[in-house]
Amino acid sequence: MTIGSIVACLKWVAHPGEPNDERFAGMSPADQSALEFALQQGAAMGVGVVAVTVGPAGAERVLRDALACGVARAVRIHSARPMQSDDVAAAIAAVIPDATWVWCGDYSLDRGSGSVPAFLAGRLAAQQALGIISVSRSADGVIEATRRLDGGRRELLSVAAPAVVSVEGATAHLRRAGLAALRAAGKAPIEVVQSSTPAAPYDAVVHPYRPRARALAAPAGDAALDRLRALTDAGAAVSARGEQVTLEPAAAAAKIVDALKSWGYLA
Amino acid sequence: MIAVVVVRSGQLPAGAAEAVAECDGRAMLVGTGTVEAAAGLAGVSAEVACAELGDAPLATGGAGVFRPAALAAALAGLLADEPMVVLPASPDGRDLAPRLAALLHRPLWAGAVQVTEARVDLARNGSTELHRVSPGAAFVATLQPGVRGVAVAAGAAAPAIVQVAVNLGDLFEIDAKVTEVLPPDPATIDLAEAERIVGGGAGLDSTERMAQLSRVGLALGASMGATRVVTDRGWAPHARQIGTTGVVIDPDLYLAFGISGAVQHTSGLGNPQHIISVNTDGHCPMMQLADLAITADANATLAELETLLSSGAGS
Amino acid sequence: MSTPTLGLDCDVIVVGGGPAGSCAALVAARAGLDVVLIERGPFPGSKNMYGGVVYPRILDSLIPEWWLEAPIQRWVTRRSTMLLTDTQAMTVDFRSEAWGRPPYNGATAFRPDWDFWLAGHAEAAGAQILTSTTVTGLIRDASGAVVGVHTDRPDGDLRARVVIACDGVNSFLAKEAGLYTHTDAKHFTLGVKETLALPEEVIDERFNVRDRQGVDIEILGGTSGVNGGGFIYTNLDTLAVGVVLKLPALAAQKARPEDIIATLKAHPAIAPLVQGAELKEYSAHVIPEAGLEMMPKMTMPGMLVAGDAAALCLAAGIWLEGVNFAMASGMYAGEAVIEAIKAGDLGSKGLAGYERRLRDTFVLRDHRKLRRAPKLVLSDRVQHLYPAMVANTVERMFRVDNPAPKPGVRRILREERKRAGVKLSDLARDGWNGFRSFG
Ligand SMILES: Cc1cc2nc3c(=O)[nH]c(=O)nc-3n(C[C@H](O)[C@H](O)[C@H](O)COP(=O)(O)OP(=O)(O)OC[C@H]3O[C@@H](n4cnc5c(N)ncnc54)[C@H](O)[C@@H]3O)c2cc1C
Ligand SMILES: Cc1cc2nc3c(=O)[nH]c(=O)nc-3n(C[C@H](O)[C@H](O)[C@H](O)COP(=O)(O)OP(=O)(O)OC[C@H]3O[C@@H](n4cnc5c(N)ncnc54)[C@H](O)[C@@H]3O)c2cc1C
Numbered sequence A: 001m002t003i004g005s006i007v008a009c010l011k012w013v014a015h016p017g018e019p020n021d022e023r024f025a026g027m028s029p030a031d032q033s034a035l036e037f038a039l040q041q042g043a044a045m046g047v048g049v050v051a052v053t054v055g056p057a058g059a060e061r062v063l064r065d066a067l068a069c070g071v072a073r074a075v076r077i078h079s080a081r082p083m084q085s086d087d088v089a090a091a092i093a094a095v096i097p098d099a100t101w102v103w104c105g106d107y108s109l110d111r112g113s114g115s116v117p118a119f120l121a122g123r124l125a126a127q128q129a130l131g132i133i134s135v136s137r138s139a140d141g142v143i144e145a146t147r148r149l150d151g152g153r154r155e156l157l158s159v160a161a162p163a164v165v166s167v168e169g170a171t172a173h174l175r176r177a178g179l180a181a182l183r184a185a186g187k188a189p190i191e192v193v194q195s196s197t198p199a200a201p202y203d204a205v206v207h208p209y210r211p212r213a214r215a216l217a218a219p220a221g222d223a224a225l226d227r228l229r230a231l232t233d234a235g236a237a238v239s240a241r242g243e244q245v246t247l248e249p250a251a252a253a254a255k256i257v258d259a260l261k262s263w264g265y266l267a
Numbered sequence B: 001m002i003a004v005v006v007v008r009s010g011q012l013p014a015g016a017a018e019a020v021a022e023c024d025g026r027a028m029l030v031g032t033g034t035v036e037a038a039a040g041l042a043g044v045s046a047e048v049a050c051a052e053l054g055d056a057p058l059a060t061g062g063a064g065v066f067r068p069a070a071l072a073a074a075l076a077g078l079l080a081d082e083p084m085v086v087l088p089a090s091p092d093g094r095d096l097a098p099r100l101a102a103l104l105h106r107p108l109w110a111g112a113v114q115v116t117e118a119r120v121d122l123a124r125n126g127s128t129e130l131h132r133v134s135p136g137a138a139f140v141a142t143l144q145p146g147v148r149g150v151a152v153a154a155g156a157a158a159p160a161i162v163q164v165a166v167n168l169g170d171l172f173e174i175d176a177k178v179t180e181v182l183p184p185d186p187a188t189i190d191l192a193e194a195e196r197i198v199g200g201g202a203g204l205d206s207t208e209r210m211a212q213l214s215r216v217g218l219a220l221g222a223s224m225g226a227t228r229v230v231t232d233r234g235w236a237p238h239a240r241q242i243g244t245t246g247v248v249i250d251p252d253l254y255l256a257f258g259i260s261g262a263v264q265h266t267s268g269l270g271n272p273q274h275i276i277s278v279n280t281d282g283h284c285p286m287m288q289l290a291d292l293a294i295t296a297d298a299n300a301t302l303a304e305l306e307t308l309l310s311s312g313a314g315s
Numbered sequence C: 001m002s003t004p005t006l007g008l009d010c011d012v013i014v015v016g017g018g019p020a021g022s023c024a025a026l027v028a029a030r031a032g033l034d035v036v037l038i039e040r041g042p043f044p045g046s047k048n049m050y051g052g053v054v055y056p057r058i059l060d061s062l063i064p065e066w067w068l069e070a071p072i073q074r075w076v077t078r079r080s081t082m083l084l085t086d087t088q089a090m091t092v093d094f095r096s097e098a099w100g101r102p103p104y105n106g107a108t109a110f111r112p113d114w115d116f117w118l119a120g121h122a123e124a125a126g127a128q129i130l131t132s133t134t135v136t137g138l139i140r141d142a143s144g145a146v147v148g149v150h151t152d153r154p155d156g157d158l159r160a161r162v163v164i165a166c167d168g169v170n171s172f173l174a175k176e177a178g179l180y181t182h183t184d185a186k187h188f189t190l191g192v193k194e195t196l197a198l199p200e201e202v203i204d205e206r207f208n209v210r211d212r213q214g215v216d217i218e219i220l221g222g223t224s225g226v227n228g229g230g231f232i233y234t235n236l237d238t239l240a241v242g243v244v245l246k247l248p249a250l251a252a253q254k255a256r257p258e259d260i261i262a263t264l265k266a267h268p269a270i271a272p273l274v275q276g277a278e279l280k281e282y283s284a285h286v287i288p289e290a291g292l293e294m295m296p297k298m299t300m301p302g303m304l305v306a307g308d309a310a311a312l313c314l315a316a317g318i319w320l321e322g323v324n325f326a327m328a329s330g331m332y333a334g335e336a337v338i339e340a341i342k343a344g345d346l347g348s349k350g351l352a353g354y355e356r357r358l359r360d361t362f363v364l365r366d367h368r369k370l371r372r373a374p375k376l377v378l379s380d381r382v383q384h385l386y387p388a389m390v391a392n393t394v395e396r397m398f399r400v401d402n403p404a405p406k407p408g409v410r411r412i413l414r415e416e417r418k419r420a421g422v423k424l425s426d427l428a429r430d431g432w433n434g435f436r437s438f439g
């Protein structure tokens, strides 16, 4: 089966506040952004958008939400159990081999690793633009997008089809479905396909999360007690650690500026 | 195990030293300015393989630009004999790791908090669960920055460099084109990454005051953060909430205006080198924590501070 | 499914996915009508709360053997009524094994589970449920008859032959339609509840039950001097502990509901029951309390009102029943609508079958019977004088003051009545009112 060119990959995820209650499950904010971008692009290009999900029957919920928002087709690739990212990507790639633009969320809220989009790009021999925080479309079908780098830097990318774009939540606000569309979506057909790729089992032993002990540089200080204090901050919060003054506002502002200068934050 | 770290213009990404330490010091740096960046691994690694791509201007889409698909293809050959590869889960590491895993036909263990040859611990479900897996004989993993820390003895020597040749080829169209790299902007930077932060609490009187706080912050090169009382009022977005149910920050400088210093707030403050607190109550916990605790009206002080900074006192 | 008339989107719009709405939708959809149920939450029941005990026998006809599938926590086999003063407690305790077997009597259940389950039956019957959608107004024709609703969605108007408003207490639809002529803060109480976690075995042991048996304790007194009452219900591994407080009294005393619950939990008779429990949830909701005195007109052309929206909740001291009244009235609204559509008359006359059903069944009969109860139970005497009088009387009856001989019960009663400052004439009148209501 071959499906047209703009695709939104939507995952059915538990609500973080209600992880064990399927009734709260739905699309993550990132996937909602992805869907909104896909719909806007589809409208601009005059192409119907295809929504794809890999998951159990309950996952059709996100497809119905997408149908209500205006996607033209909805496909669920059946998978009763969670799959590894590469297998999810393989399953999706198999039903959209000719996709030109694939929109994903940057992370799925639950097991999320943010790797499905890159695997998908690999399988589709497509460009990837991951963790996008803003998108501006240019005339010739190329997308200009901004991506987060570390240290607060940003990268501007120019992306050409075929491409997989993953977007952060809240980069676009998913439109609210109209009433008639919502009613129609409740009855619209959803294509269900069986995944043809064999999925590797995911065997993990689940523990409650505990942060790992962090290695620290040896603290300064000659006495053992000083080193201990430096490491544990012991006593720091008990007594005031610095200078205490009572000032009128203007003097307070001047005092702040002076302090910042003396600490080297202001020249 | 070997750590593979993407370097841009001589700068190590977040979590680079930790990934290298996790691999007992075995590392390959790839990108631009790799030799310069290797110095940052002093005390963590004795010898580093540097695959230098050479700096080329962005506009030419030249060899120096980060191209994950091309890079993965080039590295796959080099890493064929390295069954276990660890990358920091920095933006570039996260981009590259899946492509590498796919080309090497290995599983990817993304978002690990601990990687050993026999066992990988993954943080899952919003870091509420730890998934322990047997990774198999060959794999690619990404390690979350900040989870392990590194112990570096003072005065450690920079690692020895082994140059490795790598060629990205000229299949430019398989990657998106980088057109520009923008420097950090305090107004948009993730709080978690910000080095200077101004925080506003319930002592501030209005949403306009929060805007003033942001402007004062900009003048100081600091990002705006807030307490839950403020975000609950809708005066700042939730992404700006500092604390246990918000963002955990780790700045050098923290300025607290009208913040009482509830433990849910201060437990998210990290360990700032300098704290200034302005509060009408000289005895609240935030004042006890501060290096400079000023008993004053935070609203009027902010107004004065804005005037003072815009008159050039801060430049 | 029937095809609605031209210009209409469906036959019946039900507003609200609580117990009233789901039963109305279920009945109407089973008759083949095209039914749309609109719920503002992400799923029916998602945000709904109550004390915790439901009496589901009204479902016998709608969902035979409902007990095999209903999402219940425990079957109530013990009912206690507790009278508290600051230092005393008197409890009347009843238990019946029969209430632990089909067809059962009461059960504790969580509303998100219960409402979702009921809505599932409505959906299976063919009703379409639209969630995350809020009804914002009524569409009316030139004659004033209701012909549909506005919602908060784009292109959000929906037209139908009839609208059943099941939008809960303070029904905005019934008010907009002008069906409420007189409402007042004094008609409402505030229900506040804490959900406290304890292991199942600990609850079994403390409340002297086992095998999913549960306890319903209604409390008079213990509300820090604010007129009202309290309750404790056992869920599987949580307790619901709450108070129902008269709104004007609450406002006058500037008391905080959470402090009142804290005081109740610290009472020597309650503390051992809740000791060590972990607070999981805190919730509050308004209850229509005044019964008949505040009920609106139940129908108008094109619209019916059911459940709390019609103030059908029965809240009278040792009774706190609303879900059964909501389910029943929703069901009768559905039946009346089927009748009216068949007859082709959705005007007041065509819908008259609804009020008739309410009058002929427990829905209004119980209300009529208990019409004096809320006022009586919340009156200052019952709230502030009688508990001490009764408790002191009983305390003296059972106290052994040797060498003093036991006093006669009549004498104790007289003395305690005087000490409490209760006039004999008031006591006689309250007794008579109580007897007429509860007897
Ligand atoms: C489960 C849970 C999670 C929470 N998570 C978070 C979290 O992630 N982050 C968070 O911040 N909080 C969190 N809180 C809330 C936290 O407990 C505190 O309520 C909150 O941090 C207090 O914010 P505040 O300091 O702005 O307000 P307050 O505590 O009300 O303090 C206001 C301060 O302003 C001072 N003040 C008043 N007027 C002036 C003036 N004119 N000039 C100067 N100073 C003035 C007062 O003296 C006071 O010290 C959480 C709470 C709970 C229960
Ligand atoms: C503290 C407390 C304790 C109680 N204890 C008990 C008890 O133990 N046992 C008992 O039987 N009863 C109890 N009750 C009473 C009981 O909760 C109500 O009588 C019952 O819920 C009424 O059901 P309903 O379907 O009429 O309304 P609700 O359950 O209130 O349902 C109304 C529904 O309509 C939806 N809605 C409202 N407005 C709109 C709109 N504009 N658009 C779309 N949807 C809308 C709501 O989201 C909701 O789902 C208690 C009540 C309270 C407050």
Ligand SMILES: Nc1ncnc2c1ncn2[C@@H]1O[C@H](COP(=O)(O)O)[C@@H](O)[C@H]1O
Pocket: A009, A010, A011, A012, A030, A031, A034, A052, A053, A054, A055, A085, A088, A103, A104, A105, A106, A107, A108, A109, A111, A112, A113, A114, A115, A116, A117
């Ligand atoms: N099971 C799935 N079905 C559809 N899309 C998915 C699925 N899993 C992941 N995705 C897409 O990939 C993005 C990143 O997911 P992840 O790699 O799991 O963090 C998600 O936001 C979705 O857009």
